Amino acid sequence: MPSSPSLDGEDARSPGALTANRGMPPTQEALARLAASMVPPPPPAWKRALSRISRLWLLAVFVIAWQLISMYGQRVNPQLDVMMPPPTAVISAAADLIARGVLLTHILDSLKRVLLAVGAAAVLGVPLGLAMGWSKRFRAAVDPLLEFIRPIPPLAWIPLSILWFGIGDVQIVYIIFLAAFFPVVLNSLAGARDVDTYLVRAGLSLGARPRELFLTVVLPAALPHIFTGIRIGLGIGWMALVAGELVAAPSGLGYMINNARTLFRSDYILLGMVLIGALGLVLDYLMRQAARFAMPWHRQ
Amino acid sequence: MIQVDVANVSKVHVSMKGEPLLALLDVDFRVEENEFFSIVGPSGCGKTTLLNLLAGFEQPTRGELKVGGKVITEPGWERAVVFQEYALFPWYTVAQNVRYGLQRKRVPEPEQRRLVDHYIGLVGLRGFESRYPRELSGGMRQRVSIARALAVNPSILLMDEPFASLDVQTREYMQDELLKIWQREPKTVIFITHSIDEAIKLSDRIAILAPRPGRVEEIKTVDFPRPRDPTDPAVVHLAAEVKLWLRRKVFENRRSEEPAAGRQEAAH
Numbered sequence: 073m074p075s076s077p078s079l080d081g082e083d084a085r086s087p088g089a090l091t092a093n094r095g096m097p098p099t100q101e102a103l104a105r106l107a108a109s110m111v112p113p114p115p116p117a118w119k120r121a122l123s124r125i126s127r128l129w130l131l132a133v134f135v136i137a138w139q140l141i142s143m144y145g146q147r148v149n150p151q152l153d154v155m156m157p158p159p160t161a162v163i164s165a166a167a168d169l170i171a172r173g174v175l176l177t178h179i180l181d182s183l184k185r186v187l188l189a190v191g192a193a194a195v196l197g198v199p200l201g202l203a204m205g206w207s208k209r210f211r212a213a214v215d216p217l218l219e220f221i222r223p224i225p226p227l228a229w230i231p232l233s234i235l236w237f238g239i240g241d242v243q244i245v246y247i248i249f250l251a252a253f254f255p256v257v258l259n260s261l262a263g264a265r266d267v268d269t270y271l272v273r274a275g276l277s278l279g280a281r282p283r284e285l286f287l288t289v290v291l292p293a294a295l296p297h298i299f300t301g302i303r304i305g306l307g308i309g310w311m312a313l314v315a316g317e318l319v320a321a322p323s324g325l326g327y328m329i330n331n332a333r334t335l336f337r338s339d340y341i342l343l344g345m346v347l348i349g350a351l352g353l354v355l356d357y358l359m360r361q362a363a364r365f366a367m368p369w370h371r372q
Numbered sequence: 373m374i375q376v377d378v379a380n381v382s383k384v385h386v387s388m389k390g391e392p393l394l395a396l397l398d399v400d401f402r403v404e405e406n407e408f409f410s411i412v413g414p415s416g417c418g419k420t421t422l423l424n425l426l427a428g429f430e431q432p433t434r435g436e437l438k439v440g441g442k443v444i445t446e447p448g449w450e451r452a453v454v455f456q457e458y459a460l461f462p463w464y465t466v467a468q469n470v471r472y473g474l475q476r477k478r479v480p481e482p483e484q485r486r487l488v489d490h491y492i493g494l495v496g497l498r499g500f501e502s503r504y505p506r507e508l509s510g511g512m513r514q515r516v517s518i519a520r521a522l523a524v525n526p527s528i529l530l531m532d533e534p535f536a537s538l539d540v541q542t543r544e545y546m547q548d549e550l551l552k553i554w555q556r557e558p559k560t561v562i563f564i565t566h567s568i569d570e571a572i573k574l575s576d577r578i579a580i581l582a583p584r585p586g587r588v589e590e591i592k593t594v595d596f597p598r599p600r601d602p603t604d605p606a607v608v609h610l611a612a613e614v615k616l617w618l619r620r621k622v623f624e625n626r627r628s629e630e631p632a633a634g635r636q637e638a639a640h
Binding site: 268270271273274275276277278279280281284288289292293295367368369370 | 427428429446447448449451452453455457459460461462463464472473476477504506520521524
């Protein structure tokens, strides 16, 4: 029967110095070795990679089913060719558009717009939200105006914004900005308002002046909320971008989809949709990594 | 030398319904320099309100609180606070937390490093300087909090039930450590607790607060030599006396409240 190493050193197979100092408290190193000996060794790299890939099995089933339905469904319904092209058609559409050098332009134009708009929403919205959370009087003054504008959907602004800015980058950036601005403001506000009273008091009793209190207590306490606000803003902004580009734009993924519709190129439409989903996922992942990097104390 | 002077202090809190509530009534006592002064009483007797007034987080409705003859108007490092739930900054490491007050005081950089090192050593946390508070146990967090308060060299240390959320063994260990630190670096300590045993173990004097409205019922002098043995007959006797008295107070309070509660029920 294999026995596990024990602290009192009865077992000859126990690792290292544990047997040496019988009756003495074990050293930290010995304890660390003991702990390591109790943990099963990590599986080899190829097994870990396999298990990570195998978690995506449902996605794989979905793609394969889509391929089969598109291929064999055409025998039943010939229109399926246009209605729902298979994944392989989407991939060849991507290769086609990359070769013509237009796909990257569309992607970069869309990314540029969303990053500009969400960046502006963060630059303006975070200070505004923090100030509103910090000062009750300021909040009381700004809140009615904000709450009046907030329920207007960003898309309802499109006609007016076209009149103001014409069709182009500025108009779309403005729409995305409107969509991202409010989640950023409201989350920053909540973060600054709900700072633990005891942390504020601890700061004050250790001699922090208002400016220091804001920078060393309120801002770091609000940081998780600020990141949440920007992440939500980025998500909503990404949706607003596509909607804005569908209606009126000279380029971008939304424009690409709408243009493909007029040409009956459903493979391009699906490619655009897949790219929009994938890029949204990548942006959110990057935001989460940034949050982890900025708040090492906040890790789960 | 009298250092803290609480003169006829009353405090009215306004409840959420807008009813004024007398939290403290004519509280009046003085604390000497370097004295270990405890405030005990059942919950709801205004202990924490009193500490908030001493810290400068709140202002009294009537009366005055003075330190060295100066009226307390705002919080400041000369009255450093140790909170029950530690109130460490989660985004700062142990060393950064201890350093916080020194930076606010504009202590020169090399001196900051020396003091941080000294006080982390004093509370026995060498080797944990770069840990975040969430990586520490409750007892260790409270030691960081004590080091942070001591580092700014306050003339008064205000402690609000600092060991209440620790387990018994850790609590007793922390009490011993606090006494050692206090004897090595004398300071005025105002220590709030609901534990009579703890107060008797630590204090020079104990103010006993009665609830509703919070008021000082009695101030006991504890002049047994330290370290105090909790099984010493004199200590046992004093503890029993205070406990009996408090139990009677809580009981009287219940009785005076119950008929009123009964009437309210009937009115519904």
